[in-house]
Amino acid sequence: MPLTPARSSRPGLRDVLARPHVPAMLAGTLVSRLPTAMAPVALLLAVRADGGPVLLGGLLAALYGLASAIGQPLLGRVVDRTRLAPVTAVSGAVTGAAFAALAVLGCAEHPFAATALAVLAGAATAPTEPGLRALWPRLVPDHAAQRAAFALDSASQELIFVAGPLIATLLCQLASPAAALAASALLGAGGCLAVSVQIPARWASPRRASVRWSGPLRSRGLLLLLAAMTFLGVNLGSFNVLAVTLADRHASGWLAGLLPAALAAGSLLGGLVYARSPWSMPLSRQLLCAAGGYAILFAPIAFTTAPAPTVALSLCPGLYLAPLLAVSFMLSDRLAPPGTATEAAAWMIAVIGVGQAAGTALAGRLAEHGPAAVATVPVLAAALAAAVLFARTDLLAGADTPREKSA
Template sequence: MTLTDSPTSSARTTYGAVLGSPHVTRLLGGTLVGRLPNGMAPVAIVLLVTTDGGTLAFGGLLSALYGLASALSQPVKGQLMDRHGQTRVSGTAAILNSGALLALPTTSSPAVAVMIVVLGGLAAPPLEAGLRALWPSVLPDPVRRHTALALDTGTQGLLYITGPLLVAALTTAHSPALALAVTAALGLAGTALILTAPPSRAWKPVSRGPSRTSDRLFSSRLVALFAALVGVGVAIGGMNVWSVAMAERHDADLLAGVLPAAFSTGSCIGGLLYGHRTWPGTPTRQLLTGTVGFALGWLPLLTLPTPAPATAAAIVPGAFLTLIVARAFTITDALAPPRRTTEAYAWLILSIGVGQAAGAALAGRLADHPHTLAALPAGGAALALAVLLLARPGRSPACPGRHRHHQ
C-alpha cells in the first residue's frame, strides 16, 4: 500500500495556535461532550438493569447491542451525511438517541428494552466522522490540521475514563435513570454545539460528477487499511477482557478499570507528543512505524506481569494508537472519492469497532488460558502489521494527498 502524501517536514506549531484558530475549540469541545454517551451509555445500561433486579448477563447483552448497533450503522450514517449534510443527519440522530436513552428506564419489558437500546445505538450521531470532514475547511494549513487531528484522536481516551466515572458518581448519588438522563442531555448539548457552529452549517456534500467511476469507495488499498484496523481493534478488545481477567486473578476489582485507563492515558500522551509537530516520512511509513510500536508494546504482557508492571506496560501501546488512527484518517482522506469522504471515515471507525467486538469475544473464549489470553492483543497488532506490509506493493503509483474543502 503506497500511500499517498509527499514526505512531511518537521514543521512545528503550538496547541495554543491551533486552539486559538476560529471554531477549533468549539468543535473539539462539542465533539467530546457529544460523544461522552459513547463512554457513559453502555455502563449506565448495565447499572440500570442490575439495580432493578435484572441479571448481569442481560445488562451486558443490552450494553453490547447498543455498542454493536452504533458501530454497524456508522457507514450508513456517513453516507447519509455525504448526501444530505451534517445538520439533518446528526441533528435527527441525536434527538432519536437521546429519546431512546430517556425511554429505557420507563420500561420493564425485556423485549421493549432490547428494541430501545438497538434504536438508540443505531441513532448515535456520527460526530467523529463529521468532525474529520470539517477539518480541511476549518484549518487549511496542513501543519495546524495535523495537530488538530492528533489532538482530536488523542483526547478520545478521555471519553472512556471520564464517562464511566461520571455514570458511577451519578448512580451512587441518585440512580442509573439520572445517569441515563444526563447522558442524553450531554449528547444533545454537544451535538447542538457542533451543528450550530458556522463550519458545520456551511458544510455541504460534494456534488456528483459526470462519471460515477470516481465514486467507487472500496479500492484495494482502502480495504487493506480497514482490514489492518480490524487487527488494531482486536488488540483493544482483547486488552479489555484481559484486564478483567487480571482483576480476577489478583483479586483486585479496580484493575478492570485501571488497565484500560492506563491504555487511554497512553493514547492521550501519545497524541500530545505526536501533534506537537509534524514528523518526517510519508503517512504510510508513519502508519507502519506506529503499528510496529503498537505491536511491540504488547509483548510485556506475555510474561503475565503483576498489576503494577502491567499498568505501566499498558501505557506503551496506547501511546502509539493516536499515530495509527490519525494517519489512517489521513490516508482514508487521500484515497476516498470526494463525495464519499464521511462514509469512508465511518467505515474506518466501524473497522476498529468490529475488531474490538471480535477481540472481546475471542478473549472471552480464552479466559481459562492466561498465556493465550495475554498474547491476544499482541496477536491482533501483529495481524494489523502483517496486512500493512503485504499491502505495500512498490509498483503501486503514489497519488498526491488531498484535503477537500466543502463549500
C-alpha cells in the same frame, strides 16, 4: 469557504485550537460522543438494579454497540450527500429520546422494549465523530497543521473512554442507573445541538464524483486500512478482558480500570508528542512506524502477569496508539473517493467497534485458562494489524500527496 491558514513554521495544538470554529466543534463533538462510553455501563447497571440477569444487561450493551457500528456508515453517507447539521440534529434527537425512554422504562421488566430502544439509540448515534474528521482538512487547510488537528482529535478521544464510564458509574452510585441514562440523553442531545449550530456543520459537502453503491469501499487502500483497524479493535476489546482477568487473578479490582487507563494515558501523551514532533517521512511510512511500534511494544505484555509490570507495560504501546489513529484517519480522508470522506471515517469507526466486540468475545472464551492465554489475543491482534499494512504498502503510497479540498 476554507479558512485562511495560520502562519506558523511548525503548527501545534495551540495553532489548531486558535482557528475559528475549531474549539466549539471539538467540544461539541466530544460531549455528543460521551453517551457511547456511558451507555454500556448504564445499561448493564440498570438491568442489575431492576433485578434482571447480567446476561440481559450485556446483551443490551452489545446490541447498542453493534447497532452504532452499523448505523455510522449509513448516516455518514447521508452527511456526504447533504450536510452535517441536519443529520446531527435529527439523529441526536432520536438517540436522546431513546435514552430518555430507557431511563423510565424498567429494562428488566420490559426486556423486548428495552432491546428495541437500545438498538434505536445505537443505530441513530449522531455521526459527529466521522463528521468532524471529514471536516478537518477544511477547518485546517494547511497540511502542516492537519497532523496536529488529527492528533488532537485522536488524543482527546481517550478522554471520552476515561470520563464516560466514570460519569456513568458515579451517577449510578450517587443517584441511580436511570439518572445515568437520562444524563446520556441530555449530554448526547446537547452536544449534537452544539455541533449542528456551528457554521462548518452547515457547509455543503464537497462535490461527489461518480460514486458507485459501494461508496468509499471501492478504494483498495481504504479496504486495507479497514482490515488493519479491525485487528486494532480486536486488540482493544481483548485488552479490556485481560484487565478484568488480571484483576480477578490477583483479587485487585483496581486493575480492571487501571490497565485501560494506563493505555489511554500513554495514548494521550503519544498524541501530544506526535503533534509537536516532526516526522519527516511520507504519511504511509508514518503509519507503518506507528503500527510497528504499537505491535512491538505490546508484545512484552504476553510474558508477565504481575500487576505492577503489566501496568507499566500497558503505558508503553499507548504512546503509539493516538499517532496510529491520527495517521489512519488522515489516510482515510485521502484514500476515499471525492465526496465520501464522512462515510469513509464512519467505516473506520465501525470496524474498530466490530473488532472490539469480537476481541471481547474471543478473549472472554479464553478467560477460564488464565491471563496468559487471554494476553495472546491482544498481542497477536496488534501484530496482525501491523502485518496487514506491511503486506501491501503499495496501496497506501498513493495517498502521500494530499488532495486539495474545496468547500
